């Protein structure tokens with residue numbers, strides 16, 4: 001399940017932000033690494049909403065939930081269960 | 082044996098555009114991918130419904146319904162007109178004068194605001210801060226290359242100051258909406274309407290703010306950040322709305338409609354801008370550094386959507402500033418010979 005979420009998410013990042021999948025860091029902040037800018041966060045939140053049916057609340061948009069690919073995947077898993 | 086074409090034969094993306102690949106017919110990977118992207122239309126439709134709902138529930142509550150980031154260019158003029166005439170919003174037009182706003186753009190701003198019955202204010206940051214900001218943006222690696230796929234570094238600095246100043250104004254006046262004239266291609270479809278989450282945005286910009294502070298000192302915070310004293314008083318953050326994305330007129334329609342309310346095309350700007358004298362210079366620097374124009378992505382999107390023709394887009398891209406104009410701007414910004422030579426190396 002988690003692998004599936006991660007795969008979909010990486011695919012989305014690669015297509016939307018013009019990077020190769022193997023260039024995407026899993027444990028570092030996508031922003032700090034220069035993969036996305038702050039607008040990218042809105043796109044990610046919308047992607048999570050449309051792909052997994054999870055509405056991301058304003059107070060959930062924090063570094064502890066969105067600080068890396070793994071954190072985002074954990075966040076999605078946590079919301080699904 | 083295939084050689085990469087200079088540009089895609091359907092859109093205008095260059096072969097130097099990040100991650101691009103061409104098929105044997107010279108069609109780029111972005112054009113091919115576009116064929117199976119059905120989600121965007123649904124996203125736009127949802128955004129449209131949400132905008133109508135939000136406007137209905139918030140209209141008439143505050144001194145102004147919306148702050149419009151109004152540059153005087155064609156896109157923001159069309160957006161302002163739509164906000165006032167179609168959505169019946171009481172708008173405060175906000176203009177940032179970076180010192181390079183075309184005089185003709187100011188004449189447009191005056192005429193259009195008078196015609197639409199809109200209040201307008203201009204904020205002109207001190208050149209003592211702004212010229213060094215422009216220079217640092219041009220010469221140093223402040224932003225990530227991913228950010229610079231769709232916008233030049235100087236425009237990005239300028240727009241960040243516009244966004245922050247508009248947000249400050251909205252918070253001070255408790256205005257529920259901030260409007261801007263971005264089009265799809267400049268922003269993603271799910272960025273059409275969103276609640277401004279300042280704290281997270283602030284956090285996410287820290288990397289480049291720190292780079293700017295290294296060169297420009299703590300004045301950066303005055304122009305790029307909101308003071309805690311204001312944040313502590315804030316009950317709700319505004320929504321950012323990009324109306325033009327749901328209206329989606331062709332460029333010709335836009336020109337026709339705004340001409341009727343008195344908009345005149347400025348002559349002292351490059352083919353990709355209708356308000357800023359600096360834009361062509363920004364494109365020049367971007368082209369030197371990355372070997373493609375920061376407008377290629379947006380223009381290519383507009384071509385695929387049938388909003389402009391490929392010939393019109395090529396025309397815009399080739400309408401660049403004369404070398405003597407570039408030299409004059411560099412002088413105005415106090416670039417040294419060495420700095421000029423260092424660009425794009």
Ligand SMILES: [Zn+2]
Pocket residue numbers: 089090091092093094108109110111112113381
């Ligand atoms: Zn193409």
